[in-house]
Amino acid sequence: MNNNIKYLVIFLLISCNNFAQKINIEILKSTDKPEISQLEGEKASIIDTVISASGNFQFSLEGKHNGFYRIQLDSKHWLDFINDGNDVEIKTDFNSLIDSLQIVKSESNKLYYNFLELSKLHKTKTELLNLILAHYPQKDEYYQTTKAKLIQIQAEYKHFVEVTSQNEPRSFIARYIKAAQLPIVKELANNPKNPYEDNNQLKFLKSHALDNVDFNDFEMINSNLFTNKAIEYLTYFRNQQLPKALLEQEFMKAVDTLLNKAKINELVYQQMTEYLIDGFTKFGFDAIINYIVDNYVIKDDLCLDSQIESTIQRRIDQSKYLKIGNVVPNIMLPDSSGNSVDLSKIDTEKVLIIFYASWCPHCKTTISELIKLYNAQKVKKIEILAVSLDEDRIEWTKFIKENKLNWLNVSDLKGWNGKAVNDYFIYATPTMFFVDRKRNIVSKPLTIDEIKSAFK
Incomplete structure (x- = not known):
């Protein structure tokens, strides 16, 4: 009885070995240590490395999910293939991966x-x-x-x-x-x-x-x-x-x-x-990203990949906490002369808060238009509070003088780490908020045309 069991175990082991999935990809003139990745959309996640001096790479994806995989030879050469649990045998040439492709085994x-x-x-x-x-x-x-x-x-x-x-x-x-x-x-x-x-x-x-x-x-x-x-x-x-x-x-x-x-x-x-x-x-389609964040990510409380989420977290937070109608955080920062400027004490019908930097090309274009609108006011109903993300005082004050910015210019010279920048979840420049006397957000203009309508 014991011998029968032993022979049965040996038979099963041999059978399992015979039926184990085999993937054989032969690539002439190939590198000797390519990486195997699993694909999800455009993302490739490395799961293994195979080694062969002859360019004949043998491995198995048994236990892995069905789907697209990639053998990455170098930064410019790779070959995608499908794993469906069955054997795969492919032959090709490193210098013409697709034109030389032969699928020897694998209907998929x-x-x-x-x-x-x-x-x-x-x-x-x-x-x-x-x-x-x-x-x-x-x-x-x-x-x-x-x-x-x-x-x-x-x-x-x-x-x-x-x-x-x-x-x-x-x-x-x-x-x-x-x-x-x-x-x-x-x-x-x-x-x-x-x-x-x-x-x-x-x-x-x-x-x-x-x-x-x-x-x-x-x-x-x-x-x-x-x-x-x-x-x-x-x-x-x-x-x-x-x-x-x-x-x-x-x-x-x-x-x-x-x-x-x-x-x-x-x-x-x-x-x-x-x-x-x-x-x-x-x-650079910021308006569409904001649209997706507001109408899908936030609305449906959608969980995103950590890398994607980290890059847009400030955008998400700004949309969540600085909606139209919400009260903005107060800003108290020194101007170019060192005097403290307090947003809550600005006495005009509206205040346009703009976060910008002297090194930002798009900011320069926006500011040049703002100068015309600001100076054209017969009665000052709108004040501009310009918060600079500059870290170099000389560059900041030079920009103010050269452009004759006679509105309120403030900065703590801490760049992206400044308190106001963090309070307002600033992720790009320029970013603008129109607020009323009670510091409620009236609008968040993205274009000059939107700003012009507020000045009318």
Whole structure:
């Protein structure tokens, strides 16, 4: 009996070893110690390092979640692959990772890379054909030939997405492809006379581009699905002819659609919000970040990644504690002559508090306009309290003299660590608050036009 048990244990151990997942990625001319990362949107988190002098990297992700992973060879070379618990065998060349790619084993990775290539070709071809159809005479025979070709390309793409990739419809890759597919627009583009008006294709995309995305499929956060769909959807609202303020309003419409759809799942909602905040931060769209913080992060008490949250914590706190109607903290700071200035004792109908710095280019532009508005007052109804974030007294006083700033100029010369800067949760310059006699916030202007309306 004991021998039988021993043989059974040995058999089970051998069987388990035979069925353990094997990932083999062979990269010619490769580095010898690449890193393995798991992906969540655009974030890559290192989970392991593999070593091979020959460029044949063997490892296992058994026990790890399904999703996208990356073998990072150096700062400019990497290869993404899908882990679905099955064996993976890939061969390629360091100098042409995609062009030399061979998926020897792994149906999921074969489908993924076929999908990428097909989507790229589909996008290129359909855009070109739509361009021809938009300008070619409809009665011409070539127009009909081109239209037929467009329909054929769309049908081939649809067949891959809905049939070829769906042999196992609940698999990770099948769900990914179904959601990641490019929207097929059957209607041909028209040419609106108004340059600000969307053509019919764009209207369709704004309404239906997200129809195939299951925002409740939280496993897809372990891929680039939601972040890719976000950037794709935002492009439909980008109009380079619009001034920044109007463009921000358009992007806010896209943000509302994306985040309201993402709310169905907390993890998806969090990833989408973090991605949008990070993206708009990089492009300097402060109004949109404030909009997201006010209408989603604060309103829904949304928990964010610690790194993202730390970068916008002051923004969050400012939105929470310095809302319109709230009383602002008092400011008592020395002016350029060393005399103390007390906000609570300023006797005008309104006070514009501006936090700025002499080294800030945007501040200089704003201040030059403020000078005109301030000096144009026949009766001083608005005082300006300019709080400088400068740390160098000479530079600060030089800026005051050169620009002839005859309003109230104060600073503790502590930069971002000053008391008023912290009390007002200042995260960028210039930042402005209009307050009334009772020091209630009347408005928080972002543009010169908003300031001008207050001076009228």
